Amino acid sequence: MNMRKITGLIGSVIMAVALLLVVIAPKLVAAPEYAKWGTIAVKETQRHYQADIIDYLHVGRTNLAADQAEEKFKLWIRTKDGNEFGVFVYIRFNPLQDTAYTIRFERAG
Secondary structure (H helix, E strand, O other), rough: OOHHHHHHHHHHHHHHHHHHHHHHHHHHHHOOOOOHHHHHHHHHHHHHHEEEEEEEEEEEEEEEOOOEEEEEEEEEEEOOOOOOEEEEEEEEEOOOEEEEEEEEEEEEE
């Protein structure tokens, strides 16, 4: 095999691998455990404050008991009249059954 054919073959292999990474890799990334609760936090905050969400932060999870945990989020919101402020959202849930108990809002600062 001459050098030109080898170079062409290597280039084709590299392109095929790159294409596979672009197509397959995003599907291999799993959503974080808190994703479901983050979606609920955003939707409930929008509904509660009638506001747009400007920024989102997952603060963390606290395990309270074997059947109870709490996710904490900090959302920055803008109300319809233009006021901006932070809101902590606490979602208590049963991690074994994946069901929510309570949602609590606390204005930051």
